[in-house]
Amino acid sequence: MPDKSNDSPIEPKFDETIHAPVRLRICGMLDAYDKLRFDALRDTLDVSDAVCSKHLKTLADHGYVTLSKKAERGSGKGYKVTWASFTDAGRAAFQAHVAALKQIVAGG
Amino acid sequence: MTDETRNPEAEPQAAATGAGEERTDMSITTATNTVMPNAAAGDSETMPSDTASGIDALGALDALNSLHELNSDRDRMAKRSEHGMRAMCIHLSLLYIPGVLAYWSIGLMFGGRFVSDIAYIVTMTALVLIVLSPLLLIARYRKTTGMPAFATNSAKRAAFRDRRFFAAYLTSIIAQLLLPWTGFAWGFIGGNWIGAIVLAVLTALAIYGLERWHIREWTRVSRLPVAPEEDPHAR
Numbered sequence: 587m588p589d590k591s592n593d594s595p596i597e598p599k600f601d602e603t604i605h606a607p608v609r610l611r612i613c614g615m616l617d618a619y620d621k622l623r624f625d626a627l628r629d630t631l632d633v634s635d636a637v638c639s640k641h642l643k644t645l646a647d648h649g650y651v652t653l654s655k656k657a658e659r660g661s662g663k664g665y666k667v668t669w670a671s672f673t674d675a676g677r678a679a680f681q682a683h684v685a686a687l688k689q690i691v692a693g694g
Numbered sequence: 695m696t697d698e699t700r701n702p703e704a705e706p707q708a709a710a711t712g713a714g715e716e717r718t719d720m721s722i723t724t725a726t727n728t729v730m731p732n733a734a735a736g737d738s739e740t741m742p743s744d745t746a747s748g749i750d751a752l753g754a755l756d757a758l759n760s761l762h763e764l765n766s767d768r769d770r771m772a773k774r775s776e777h778g779m780r781a782m783c784i785h786l787s788l789l790y791i792p793g794v795l796a797y798w799s800i801g802l803m804f805g806g807r808f809v810s811d812i813a814y815i816v817t818m819t820a821l822v823l824i825v826l827s828p829l830l831l832i833a834r835y836r837k838t839t840g841m842p843a844f845a846t847n848s849a850k851r852a853a854f855r856d857r858r859f860f861a862a863y864l865t866s867i868i869a870q871l872l873l874p875w876t877g878f879a880w881g882f883i884g885g886n887w888i889g890a891i892v893l894a895v896l897t898a899l900a901i902y903g904l905e906r907w908h909i910r911e912w913t914r915v916s917r918l919p920v921a922p923e924e925d926p927h928a929r
Contacts, residue, residue, distance in 0.1 A: 607763065608872065614764040615771055618916060619841050626840030630770050679878060684764070690757040 598686035601679050603648050608633060608641045612670070613680040616651065623672040642670055650676030765919040771841075772917040778839035779909045782831045789827055789904035790870075794877035794894035796821040801881020853915040862911040866904040873897045 604613055611631055615622055628638040645651040653671055654665040672680075799817040802808055834845040853859050880893055 608758065610760055611763055611767050614767050614920060618768055618771060619775075621842050623840030625834075626771075626774070630742070630767055631775070676795040684761070686759055691754050691761065693754065 590625075596685045597681035598683050598689045599679070600686040601683040603650070604680055604683045606644075607667065608637065609645055611647065612638075612641060612678065613650070613672070613683075615680070616670060616672040617677060617680055621669055624668040624670065627670060642677070645670075645676065648676075649673060650679060710816040712713055735827040751854040761920060768920065769917050772913050774839055775841055775916065776909060778841070779912070780906075782835045782839065783842075783902060783905040783909060785831050786828060786832075786887060786905065787898045789824055790874065790898040790901050792820065792895050793824045794874050797874045797877035798881040798885070798887075798890040798893070801878040802870055802884070803881075803911045804878075807881070807884055853912070856915050859911040859915045862885075862904070862908040866901075866908040869901055869904050873900060 604610055608631060612627060614638060615627060615630060624635075624638065624642075627642070628635060631638060642651060642653060648652050650673055652671050654671070655671050656669045657665070796817055799813070800821070803814065803817070835841075835843050856864070874897065876897065877890060877893055880890055887894075
């Protein structure tokens, strides 16, 4: 099993921003796929547009996620699709947070 | 976003999200106590040990639930990715039929079987279109799944450490690069068109099989849990 924790020791650090369930799940998906379209995130989370958008904005405000709007063919005239990608700070914070969760589960 | 795309269960979900944030507040305290025990040393001294251990257990359960959610999402995303990759795999394999035939034509030319400017231009144009057409498949994959076709993140790099995935990936790439050259070799020795078609179909089938193996391995690796799930009460 590929274990990223073997790359370098990750300092466990609990992150209040990331720990909110929807935001944690968004971060988990972005950690695995780097960059995801808004509807892919929304459908997987099974939440409304507004909820997904709100949490993405919170993550973006903290510098964890970058949001970019791109026009895509077939998506309608003048309609732009939002893509979310992880920043380095976001990835580091998420990995530290997951390490903290593991520590909590382990009773550390 | 349009109203059509709005989830009808938005309100209960929004409420659930709010509840999640409340849950965050509770677990932050607990988590802080656990991860940074010095910060909460004073509180734990005044708290009965049974209560403190109960809160710790709740914190552990909350953390376990969070990890469980991450694992479930990985599973869902892996299925979504697999679905898109399978669709791409069929079209990619079919592209190798005209691809091998184009290589066969070039083989015939290099073997001196026919030399014509028009045939040369037509064959080369077809070959260029065939080589570029996977770009359309990649764009289609992105459009269908909402994911990039080539992830360059640490998770993808970590997947290469898995021997089975690496073997499947390498075999598939090598086959895609080398197998079309059998068409060239067949043309170079003056092989007929029936043989070229058989060769093209066999190549497409081989690449389809190898790609399916590659996709299966990628799905397996991308479904691996973020953390093994353990029951904190098991201890």
